[in-house]
Amino acid sequence: MARAVVTVPPRAKRGEIIEIRTLVGHRMETGFRHDNLGRSIARDILTQFVCTYNGTEICRAELFPAISANPLFTFTTIAVESGTLEFKWTGDNNFVLNETASITVE
Amino acid sequence: MIASVVLLLVAGFLPASSGAEMAPEDRRSGYEFMSAQTRAMQDDEAANPATLWLLDGEALWIRKDGRADVSCAHCHGDAATTMKGVAARYPSFDPKLERPLDLEQRINACRTDAQQAAPFAFESRELLALTTYIARQSRGLLIQINVDARLQPFLDRGRNAFERRQGQLNISCAQCHDQYWGRKLAGNPIPQAHPTGYPLYRLEWQSVGSLQRRLRNCLAGVRAAPYPFGAPELVELELYLMWRARGMKIETPAVRP
Amino acid sequence: MSTRREFLLAAGALVLTVRPNTSHATTAAMQEAIRKVVGDAQINRGKVKLDLPPLIDNGNVVALSVSVESPMTPTDYVKAIHVFNEKNPQPNIVSVQLGPRAGRASVSTRIRLADSQTVTAIAQLADGSFWQTSQDVIVTIAACAEEIS
Numbered sequence: 406m407a408r409a410v411v412t413v414p415p416r417a418k419r420g421e422i423i424e425i426r427t428l429v430g431h432r433m434e435t436g437f438r439h440d441n442l443g444r445s446i447a448r449d450i451l452t453q454f455v456c457t458y459n460g461t462e463i464c465r466a467e468l469f470p471a472i473s474a475n476p477l478f479t480f481t482t483i484a485v486e487s488g489t490l491e492f493k494w495t496g497d498n499n500f501v502l503n504e505t506a507s508i509t510v511e
Numbered sequence: 512m513i514a515s516v517v518l519l520l521v522a523g524f525l526p527a528s529s530g531a532e533m534a535p536e537d538r539r540s541g542y543e544f545m546s547a548q549t550r551a552m553q554d555d556e557a558a559n560p561a562t563l564w565l566l567d568g569e570a571l572w573i574r575k576d577g578r579a580d581v582s583c584a585h586c587h588g589d590a591a592t593t594m595k596g597v598a599a600r601y602p603s604f605d606p607k608l609e610r611p612l613d614l615e616q617r618i619n620a621c622r623t624d625a626q627q628a629a630p631f632a633f634e635s636r637e638l639l640a641l642t643t644y645i646a647r648q649s650r651g652l653l654i655q656i657n658v659d660a661r662l663q664p665f666l667d668r669g670r671n672a673f674e675r676r677q678g679q680l681n682i683s684c685a686q687c688h689d690q691y692w693g694r695k696l697a698g699n700p701i702p703q704a705h706p707t708g709y710p711l712y713r714l715e716w717q718s719v720g721s722l723q724r725r726l727r728n729c730l731a732g733v734r735a736a737p738y739p740f741g742a743p744e745l746v747e748l749e750l751y752l753m754w755r756a757r758g759m760k761i762e763t764p765a766v767r768p
Numbered sequence: 769m770s771t772r773r774e775f776l777l778a779a780g781a782l783v784l785t786v787r788p789n790t791s792h793a794t795t796a797a798m799q800e801a802i803r804k805v806v807g808d809a810q811i812n813r814g815k816v817k818l819d820l821p822p823l824i825d826n827g828n829v830v831a832l833s834v835s836v837e838s839p840m841t842p843t844d845y846v847k848a849i850h851v852f853n854e855k856n857p858q859p860n861i862v863s864v865q866l867g868p869r870a871g872r873a874s875v876s877t878r879i880r881l882a883d884s885q886t887v888t889a890i891a892q893l894a895d896g897s898f899w900q901t902s903q904d905v906i907v908t909i910a911a912c913a914e915e916i917s
Contacts, residue, residue, distance in 0.1 A: 408563075409563075410557060410562050410563065410566070412557040422871035422872055423871075426557050426558065428557065428558065428560065428562065428563065430560075430563040432717070433717075435857070435880070435911075437857045458869070461869070463867065463869045463870065464864065464865070464866060464870065465864070465865040466862060466863065466864045466865070466875075467860075467862065467863040467864075468862055469858060469860040469861055469862060470856075470857070470858055470880070471853065471856050471858065471860065471861040471862070471879050471880050471881075472861070472862060472877060472878070472879055472880070473717065473828060473829045473830070473877075473878040473879060473880050473911075474560075474717035474718070474828075474829075475560035475563065475717065476877060476878065477558055477560075477876070477877055477878050478875070478876070478877045479875065479876040479877070480864070480866075480870065480874070480875045480876075481870055481871050481872045481874055482869055482870055482871060483869055483870070483871040485869070545825060546821055546823070546824070546825050547821070548821050548825075548830075548831040549825050549829075551831070552829075552831075697908065697909075698908035698909075699825070699908055699909065714825060714826035714828050714829040715826055715828060715909070717828055717829070768825035768826040768909070
């Protein structure tokens with residue numbers, strides 16, 4: 406099952422600021438909804454997102470129920486060197502998802 | 512909830528269905544009634560949540576399944592080539608069953624006949640993903656429903672369903688979508704109801720869903736009993752809507768509010 | 769039979785059967801959430817740009833962008849961006865930790881808004897100062913309170 410789509414430019418110039426877009430499949434059930442019998446639907450959301458660049462953390466986000474389902478999150482970073490960007494999402498019910506992307510910096 | 516109360520008030524003032532179809536040049540996709548942000552979501556694959564379903568569909572296309580242990584790709588090869596134009600001409604007449612099938616039913620027919628696998632449940636993740644993947648191969652192409660003598664009676668029934676008043680609110684689809692499109696209902700513009708982008712990601716559902724799901728929502732909205740998924744009445748309505756939208760571009764996977 | 773009494777009984781029954789509002793964050797709850805992040809520090813106005821559409825198709829998915837004027841050098845950069853709301857069931861929306869490696873203090877996401885309300889974004893700079901901006905939005909179809917269709 407496709408869980409996440411990360412969009413990172415495959416190549417960049419050293420020192421260039423690049424945009425990273427992440428799209429992750431998750432219902433982000435708020436915990437504030439009820440079903441048609443009036444029963445409360447339990448919260449099930451992503452709570453944290455971390456991005457590392459060759460092991461160094463470059464962005465971290467704490468997510469709340471106010472984030473829409475299938476969260477899109479866009480941020481920037483300086484293309485310092487070639488290597489790997491690692492993305493990790495964690496959430497309720499022991500949810501963990503990892504994704505990576507490579508970048509060549511010339 | 513508010514929308515249905517407003518509909519109730521409005522229904523009393525609407526004239527009886529006139530059966531007047533809108534002029535072809537007046538037809539506009541639901542895309543044009545959305546905000547710039549929602550349009551941007553549809554246009555950018557990296558931002559469109561339906562991309563997640565597309566990727567699932569791509570994986571299902573090459574997955575072997577059923578007692579025959581074959582994948583879609585086994586018969587149909589590369590979807591980008593073989594499925595091009597398919598969604599643009601569905602629903603289409605099935606000579607064996609002697610009635611039109613929509614794309615979801617066609618996929619399930621392939622599963623049961625060729626793959627000898629169980630059909631996917633309507634609105635299941637798998638069926639939506641595969642339908643979205645196949646329909647996406649027609650993105651940008653024009654809808655082309657060719658109606659012959661065999662299809663005509665089904666089209667007529669679909670047209671009747673579109674034009675007759677129904678439900679406790681006693682409104683027809685035509686009243687809102689042929690006569691009152693562009694005007695506001697509970698603060699939101701009424702679109703023309705052209706199914707150019709299905710299956711699509713609906714912000715209200717926060718998920719990809721089929722045209723039949725949307726039609727069932729509409730029927731519930733006028734307080735009519737929604738037909739079950741796969742009902743012939745829904746397929747006839749789909750057929751009429753696609754025919755009504757002929758010549759418009761496929762946008763799958765679209766995003767709608 | 770007294771029609772007035774009948775009316776009062778009916779009106780009373782109606783009041784009892786009306787579902788109470790889903791509890792939502794008030795401006796006070798938002799202020800408390802902000803204080804948790806900011807402490808006693810003064811919050812300045814400026815530097816932060818909030819991009820939200822003024823009129824929203826559907827409160828379930830609202831495009832949000834926040835950017836902060838900052839050179840993003842190793843000594844002068846944005847440490848964090850926090851976004852709050854006043855009418856959702858909960859006052860927090862998102863908190864992002866950045867650093868000089870970001871190059872630009874600019875993030876985007878999609879959020880849920882349960883009502884027409886004011887959204888507030890607060891930036892925390894490396895020098896310990898806080899900066900904020902707010903924007904009002906109109907939401908016709910709300911998130912959080914919708915039942916499943």
